[in-house]
Amino acid sequence: MVPPWSLRMLVRAYPPGARRAELLDTMLLAAHAESRTRPTLREIADILRRAPRARLGRPGSRGVVPLAVVVALLFGVLGVTVAARLGDTTHRPLPGDAEMAAIVALAAPGIPLALDQRHDDLHLNGNGELTYGQVAYRADQIGRVGEPAGFTAAAAARLSAAGWRAGPPDGGDGILTVDRDGLVLTLQAFDAGEASAERSHVWLTVRRAEAPGLLTRIAAGGVAGLLIGWLLAGWASRRTEARPVVSATLTLLVGATAFLALPLIIYSAFQIKDIARYGYATDEGPFWSWTTLFEENFLAAAPALLTAVAALLVVLFTRPGGPAVPARVRRIPAAVIPAVALGVPVYLALLTVTGLWLPFATALAGVVLLLVVLTRRAPGS
Numbered sequence: 001m002v003p004p005w006s007l008r009m010l011v012r013a014y015p016p017g018a019r020r021a022e023l024l025d026t027m028l029l030a031a032h033a034e035s036r037t038r039p040t041l042r043e044i045a046d047i048l049r050r051a052p053r054a055r056l057g058r059p060g061s062r063g064v065v066p067l068a069v070v071v072a073l074l075f076g077v078l079g080v081t082v083a084a085r086l087g088d089t090t091h092r093p094l095p096g097d098a099e100m101a102a103i104v105a106l107a108a109p110g111i112p113l114a115l116d117q118r119h120d121d122l123h124l125n126g127n128g129e130l131t132y133g134q135v136a137y138r139a140d141q142i143g144r145v146g147e148p149a150g151f152t153a154a155a156a157a158r159l160s161a162a163g164w165r166a167g168p169p170d171g172g173d174g175i176l177t178v179d180r181d182g183l184v185l186t187l188q189a190f191d192a193g194e195a196s197a198e199r200s201h202v203w204l205t206v207r208r209a210e211a212p213g214l215l216t217r218i219a220a221g222g223v224a225g226l227l228i229g230w231l232l233a234g235w236a237s238r239r240t241e242a243r244p245v246v247s248a249t250l251t252l253l254v255g256a257t258a259f260l261a262l263p264l265i266i267y268s269a270f271q272i273k274d275i276a277r278y279g280y281a282t283d284e285g286p287f288w289s290w291t292t293l294f295e296e297n298f299l300a301a302a303p304a305l306l307t308a309v310a311a312l313l314v315v316l317f318t319r320p321g322g323p324a325v326p327a328r329v330r331r332i333p334a335a336v337i338p339a340v341a342l343g344v345p346v347y348l349a350l351l352t353v354t355g356l357w358l359p360f361a362t363a364l365a366g367v368v369l370l371l372v373v374l375t376r377r378a379p380g381s
Contacts, residue, residue, distance in 0.1 A: 004037040010044060013051035019059075023047070057238035064237055067251060070258050071236075072229035074308070077265055079225020080218050080272070085288045087217035092182050092208055094120055094135050104137055104204060106162055107155050107187050111145070111202050113137040122286070128296045130289035134207035145200045148174025148189040155187055167278050177282065182209045184280050209280040218272065236315045246318050253311035260304035264290060264297065 167177035
C-alpha cells in the first residue's frame with residue numbers, strides 16, 4: 001500500500017532513519033483503520049513538537065529546541081548587523097558650501113550659524129562613538145530665540161514648503177528632523193541654562209540617509225543568520241550529546257550571551273523600526289557601530305562577544321564520543337564549571353562598566369585553558 005502524500009510529507013519533519021519509517025508505518029496503520037488519508041491534528045501537533053528535537057540530535061530533550069531557537073535568533077541579529085554594515089553605503093556627496101549656505105538660511109534665518117565640522121565619511125567622534133558623515137553648524141550663547149519648540153515649529157513650516165519631509169515628532173524638546181532627496185537635516189535649539197536664561201544654542205546638521213534597499217538586505221541577512229544559527233545549534237547539540245557537563249556549560253554560556261546582548265538588540269530593533277518608518281535612523285550613528293573595533297558600542301558588546309566565543313570554544317574542544325563525563329571532570333566539584341560559566345560574563349560586564357580592560361587577555365586565556373583541560377581526551381581513552 002502506497003502511503004498518502006500528506007503522511008509522507010509530514011514524517012519528513014523527522015530526519016531519515018528507522019524512526020521515520022516506524023512513524024510512517026504506525027500512522028499508515030491508524031489511517032487505514034479509520035478509513036482516512038490525512039493525518040489528524042493531534043498527529044500533526046505531536047510530530048511537529050517532537051521532530052525538531054530529533055533534528056537536533058536529542059529526541060528526549062525538552063530544552064534543546066528553545067536553546068537552538070535562542071542561538072538562531074542571536075545569529076539572525078548578527079546576520080542583520082553584517083548585512084546592514086555591508087549594505088549601508090552610498091556615494092552620494094554631502095552638500096557643498098553654497099548648498100549648505102542655502103539650507104542654513106532657510107532653516108534658521110538670522111541665526112549666526114558657523115561651520116563646526118565636516119566629515120564626508122563615517123568617523124569616530126571625541127566620545128568614541130561612530131557617527132555618520134555630516135556637515136555640522138552651530139551657534140552658541142546667542143540671544144534667546146524664543147521657546148525651542150516654537151523655533152523648530154517655524155523652521156519646520158519653512159522647510160516643508162521647500163519640499164522637506166517631516167520626520168519623527170518633536171516631542172516638545174526643540175529637536176526637528178526632516179529629510180529630502182536622501183539627505184537628513186536635524187535642527188536643535190535649547191536654552192543655555194538657568195544662569196543664562198536669555199541665551200540660546202542652535203545646532204544644525206545634515207547627513208546622508210541610509211542607502212536605498214537597506215531593509216531588503218537586512219531581511220536577507222536576518223534569514224541567512226537564522227538558518228546558519230539553527231544548523232550550528234544542531235551541530236553543537238549532536239557533538240556534545242554525550243557530555244552532560246559540557247552541555248550544561250553551553251546552556252549557561254548561550255543564556256549569558258543572550259542576556260548581555262539584549263540591550264544592543266533592543267537598540268538595533270528601534271533603529272530598524274525608524275529606518276522602516278522614516279527611511280533613516282534617528283540616532284547619530286549606525287546601529288551596527290558595535291562591529292567597529294574600540295567604538296563605544298563595541299566595548300558594550302564585548303562581554304557578549306566573549307561569552308559567545310567561549311561557547312564556540314567549548315564545542316570545538318569537545319571531542320564526540322568517549323565517556324559521558326571524563327574522569328578529570330568527575331574529580332571537580334559539580335558547582336565549579338557552572339560558576340565559571342556564569343562568573344566569566346559577570347566579570348567581563350564589570351570590566352565594561354569600570355573600563356578596566358587590561359585583564360581581558362588574561363581572562364580569555366584562562367577560559368581557553370580551562371576548556372582545554374576539561375574537554376581534551378585523556379591519554380589512552
